[in-house]
Amino acid sequence: MTTTVNLELKFIDLFAGIGGFHSALSKNGCECVFASEIDKDCVKVYEQNFNMKPVGDIKKVNAEEIPDFDILCGGFPCQAFSHSGKQKGFKDKTKGTLFFDICRILKYKKPKYLILENVRNLYGHDNGNTWKTIYEEITSLGYLTYEKPIILSPLHLGIPQNRNRVFIVGIRKDTNEKLKEYPVFKKQETIIDDILSDNKDISDEILEKVKLSDKNISVLDLWENFLQYFKKNKIKLPTFPIWTDVWTTKDNINNLPDWKKKIIISNRSFYIQYSDFLSKWLKVSRKNPNFVGSKAKFEWQSGKFQPKDSIWTLLFQFRPSGIRVSRSNYSPALVAMSQIVYIGSKKRKLTPREVSRLQSFPENFILDSSVNKAYKQFGNSVNVKVIETILYHILNI
DSSP states (O other): OSSSOOOOOOEEEEEEETTHHHHHHHHHEEEEEBOOOHHHHHHHHHHHHSSSOOOOGGGOOOOOGGGOOOOEEEEEEEEEETTTTTOGEEEOTTTTTTTHHHHHHHHHOOSSSSEEEEEEEHGGGGGHHHHHHHHHHHHHHEOOOOOOOOOGGGGTOOOEEOOOOEEEEEEEEOHHHHHOOOOOOOOOOOOGGGGOOGGGSSSSSHHHHHOHHHHHHHHHHOOOOOEEEHHHHTTOOSSSSSEEEGSSSSOOOOTOOHHHHHHHHHHHHHHTTTTHHHHHHHHHHSTTTTTOOOGEEEESSSSOTTTTOOOTSEEEEEEEEEEEEEOOTTTOOTTTOOOOOOEEEGGEEOOOOOHHTTTTTTTTOOOSHHHHHHHHHHSSSOOOHHHHHHHHHHOOO
């Protein structure tokens, strides 16, 4: 659905961040009567945009103090369940137990609906026991919910970001409303150019913060030479990570984990196979003082070569595991760790405003004045159009 509706329902916004839920629901005629967020920078942005200051720690809020409402919304903290975290789940004494504060409020206030969001790993975490606990808690509180959470990405809605998230929805049983059939979504073809600004339309201040440094360009040019050699000679690049630091070493690897041994052996074989080119290329590359650490590693995730393939036509990220190059039709998932994607053709990374578009926020949304804080906030946020889609689904619109 692309048009908005006037729902005239009241909602609360828990773990509100910068207001992804608020933006989606208020756009459709809903009124926010309570919000909670513990991050002071997020609170500032939220208040600037919605003229409403969220209270702090939800653990310290008595449920009876919350005004009556129809929909409980919450993107409860994901670190306890995320692949990038320690995956302690409910054993996490701080973030993992916040789900039970949601239950505490549901039990006392009994709203008609609930919409919760978390990382995809939540469903499989702890061999499914985490999801089993969540499902049993929600149903025991008198809500209809699906036997498995909904999985939805902006990419399913034609938004160029691959970001699968789980959504837990509920309808209070005594309302006699029914859950629609479990939704299944298909990824759509997208192109990241749809959300990009021209460099000339970006302020000098922002452009200076997002553009590639000369040092990084010098390293990328080395990898461009590497790339073009294999492309010209119609040689498929390896799917395993390329680690130049192990090409010429003879260190004993017997005590390393199997996965690491496999990568090292593959790298050494790759170097030997194409040593006529690689030995010369490596010698030149190592003369560059910036060709060290993760920048001496390379991950090609663009598949078979296309005629125009170049680092300067594709997308890439500087990651701890290496320079990762991918096709330019969509961005990898935004994350709070700020591994923002770079646009090869523009020789810069996405601006905060472009990241805002990937999360479907309106163009007039007021961003944090700090570029890095804005990246983190959008990386932690829910996608506005995704929330609208979930909202329409549970309300049968």
